[in-house]
Amino acid sequence: xxxxxxxxxxxxxxxxxxxxxxxxxxxxxxxxxxxxxxxxxxxxxxxxxxxxxxxxxxxxxxxxxxxxxxxxxxxxxxxxxxxxxxxxxxxxxxxxxxxxxxxxxxxxxxxxxxxxxxxxxxxxxxxxxxxxxxxxxxxxxxxxxxxxxxxxxxxxxxxxxxxxxxxxxxxxxxxxxxxxxxxxxxxxxxxxxxxxxxxxx
Numbered sequence: 020x021x022x023x024x025x026x027x028x029x030x031x032x033x034x035x036x037x038x039x040x041x042x043x044x045x046x047x048x049x050x051x052x053x054x055x056x057x058x059x060x061x062x063x064x065x066x067x068x069x070x071x072x073x074x075x076x077x078x079x080x081x082x083x084x085x086x087x088x089x090x091x092x093x094x095x096x097x098x099x100x101x102x103x104x105x106x107x108x109x110x111x112x113x114x115x116x117x118x119x120x121x122x123x124x125x126x127x128x129x130x131x132x133x134x135x136x137x138x139x140x141x142x143x144x145x146x147x148x149x150x151x152x153x154x155x156x157x158x159x160x161x162x163x164x165x166x167x168x169x170x171x172x173x174x175x176x177x178x179x180x181x182x183x184x185x186x187x188x189x190x191x192x193x194x195x196x197x198x199x200x201x202x203x204x205x206x207x208x209x210x211x212x213x214x215x216x217x218x219x220x
Contacts, residue, residue, distance in 0.1 A: 025047055025048075025051060028047040028050065028051075029043045029044050029047045030043075032046050032047055070084060071083065071084045072084060074108070074126075075088055075089035075092065076088065077089065077092055077146075077150070078091065078092050078123065078124050078125055078126060079108070079125065079126035079127075079128060079143050079146070080092075080108050080111055080124055080126055081108040081109075089124075091111070091115075091123060091124060092123050092124075096121065097121060097122060097123050098121055098122045098123070099122075099123050099154040099156075100122075100154060100155060100156050100157040100158065101121075101122030101123065101156070101157065101158045101159075101160070102122060102123055102124070102125050102147070102150060102151070102154070102156050102158070102159050102160070103120060103122055103123070103124050103125070103159075103160040103162055104124075104125045104126075104127060104147065104159060104160065104161050104162060104163070104176065105124060105125070105126055105127070105162050105163070106126070106127050106128075106129055106130050106163050106164055106169065106172070107126065107128070107129070108126050110126075110162065110164075111124050111126070114162070122158075122160070123154075125143065125146070125147050125150060126143065127142045127143050127144065127147075127163075127172065128141070128142055128143050129141070129142060130142075130163060130164065130166070130168035130169050130171070130172040131168060131171045131172045131175060132168045137168075139175060142172070144176070144179070147159075147176075148183065151180075151184060151187070156187065157187070157188055158187070158188040158189075158190060159176075159180060159187060159188075159189050159190070160190050160191070160192065161173045161176055161177065161189070161190070161191045161192070162191070162192045163176075165194050165208050165209065165212065166208070167208070170208065173191060177189060193216050194209070194212035194213070194216060195209070195212050195213035195216050195217075
């Protein structure tokens with residue numbers, strides 16, 4: 020029987036996505052055996068998480084609590100007439116790593132998933148429409164994830180935006196087979212995207 024305090028840590032760590040019981044036990048025991056300052060530092064950073072981080076009211080990206088709006092939106096070097104739409108805030112940083120995109124972002128806050136109870140009304144779609152109007156957007160790039168939920172969300176956005184803004188340049192990130200992957204191991208969505216986005220030789 021483990022001490023209750025250790026069990027409490029294991030239970031807390033086990034609530035994290037992707038952390039099973041054995042991994043939670045290893046993490047908890049590691050923290051116990053480490054210098055108490057390590058656990059203390061983690062506890063302090065977690066305690067500050069909800070008070071020092073918030074969502075941007077315009078883009079819904081993650082920003083410091085003392086900022087009013089995301090710097091990726093207020094930066095004068097950014098093209099506000101181009102909006103790249105992602106599902107979650109962390110998706111922004113994957114795009115930023117490429118250093119090739121100079122427009123702005125809009126975070127939907129998830130993807131449509133009836134099984135999980137996520138409906139279009141729960142996503143930041145109306146706020147996207149307001150931004151298109153406010154910033155006179157010329158292009159919206161849909162960059163939802165290549166999953167069933169991401170595809171459903173992208174199709175809804177395409178239909179909605181095409182109807183409301185016929186002149187808007189609506190694009191999607193190209194998708195296909197990654198280098199080094201055998202056809203037999205590719206999933207249906209990836210193969211379909213590869214066929215759809217095939218190039219002329």
